Amino acid sequence: MATRESRTTQYRTASRSALTALAAGVSALALVACGGGDGETAASGDTDAVTLQLNWYPYGEHAPFYYGVEEGIFEEHGIDLTIEAGQGSARTVQAIGQQSFDFGWADTPALLANVDEGVDVRSVGVYLQSTPAAVQYFAETDISGPDDLKGRTIAVSAGDAVTLTFPMYLEAVGLSEDDVEQQNLDSAGKNAALISGQVDALIGFGHDQGPKISAESGKEVNYLRYSDAGLSFFSNGLLAHSSTIADDPDLVQRMVTATSAAFTAAQEAPEDAVASMEGQNPQMPSGEVLLEQWQGTIELLHTENSEGLEPGHTSEEDWRQTIEVLAEAGLINEAKETGTYFDASFTTEGQ
Known part of the structure; x- marks a missing residue:
């Protein structure tokens, strides 16, 4: 099994053809994620190389990840983060299910639908809590x-x-x-x-x-x-494979904490956050569009039930509403328990 460090080197040097293959439905994915760091990683100054696949090509909503890397927020939490473009939330969920990346960023409805189909992933924090x-x-x-x-x-x-x-x-x-x-x-x-x-x-x-x-x-x-x-349900958030959650909860905790901190920092400096995305991907829109997209994202980060909590921290009431709405819409077969889809261990309300 490849080490996390060797995998990250491969990701950084691989061509975009890997994503094209994923979009074409290739099921044989080359890299397998192993466990991450221990509880002393951040304190010792060492970092774990971590891969994150987005839901799509980078757009304004993703500014906190790039800003968090630029400002050293992820590094402060012992994470050397590599960000990869995606080809849709469903494919990102499936890629995490195949352990091709350490974490994914995907739409909650796609997560629920894939979990019901047997994909072994869980949400560890929802950041867009009002549907766009x-x-x-x-x-x-x-x-x-x-x-x-x-x-x-x-x-x-x-x-x-x-x-x-x-x-x-x-x-x-x-x-x-x-x-x-x-x-x-x-x-x-x-x-x-x-x-x-x-x-x-x-x-x-x-x-x-x-x-x-x-x-x-x-x-x-x-x-x-x-x-x-009056119709709302969760949208994009952070997810991980169940084995990552079980085998390396310290890494998951650090990733969730760093992501929340990056979203907070990006809200405080939206222009700087968007500027950190410059040159990151040729598919990105202009800086003006990125800024408008990020400002629109900020409006979606909380509900009345989660106001005052850090970004990504959710309420059980909102989870139930999301699950019940999607069950009524036929995206999932039945309104299962929240724990089927979400591990609350890594957010304040779950500790």
């Missing part, structure tokens, strides 16, 4: 509220959590699925269809897609947020 799901449309469109969606063509992506919960949003605002026409497209296709006028609106992550669409089109984007209709 929103109906997005150009401000020049004569849409001013949910009632104006009647008769509109809306781009969706079949099977993702935002689409599966769209009927619940429509019900919450007094509409039915028959009131709108849904056009099934992938993420890039949705953006292009809105910009070209092929659809009236799209549903997706407002804090991510909206700023990019606005920058590309030169038009202002407006939002009808699921949360404004």
Whole structure:
């Protein structure tokens, strides 16, 4: 079994073709993560080489990780962090399930769905605690509220959590699925269809897609947020393989603590946090878009139940709401116990 240090060297020198292979569905993944450091690592000045796979190519939401590396926050907690791009939350969850990376950053609905399919991972902290799901449309469109969606063509992506919960949003605002026409497209296709006028609106992550669409089109984007209709559930957070949690809880604790500290620091210095991403990946949008994305992310970091807690620290009430909403939407078969999906050992409320 490869050491953590040798794996990190391989990751840093590997070409992006590894991610292309993952996106193509290659199941044979080359690297296997082993256990991490001991409880004295940070204190002794040594660091554990740790890999993190994101949910997608870097965008503003990810600024805390790059800022945390630049500012030495992860190093202070004994972590030499390498950040890798992802190809969607589901693939990231599966990659952690195959122990190809030490930690993952992925959407909670994707985590729940994969755990139900037998993928042996757990959430160790949710950072986006209010869903960024929103109906997005150009401000020049004569849409001013949910009632104006009647008769509109809306781009969706079949099977993702935002689409599966769209009927619940429509019900919450007094509409039915028959009131709108849904056009099934992938993420890039949705953006292009809105910009070209092929659809009236799209549903997706407002804090991510909206700023990019606005920058590309030169038009202002407006939002009808699921949360404004009383429909909310957890989004992106940190996850680990169950064996990592069991065999190296000290490493998991340090990673969670460092991530929370990095998110706090990035909130206090948003421009600096975004600047730390410069040159990190050719797929990234402009600095202005990154900043808008990060500022939109900040609004999603807490609910009324978690206000005052450090970023990533959640409430059981919000976990139950998330699980029950996703069960009702059909993304998971039943509303199982929270511990099926989340290990609370590493956050304040779990200690």
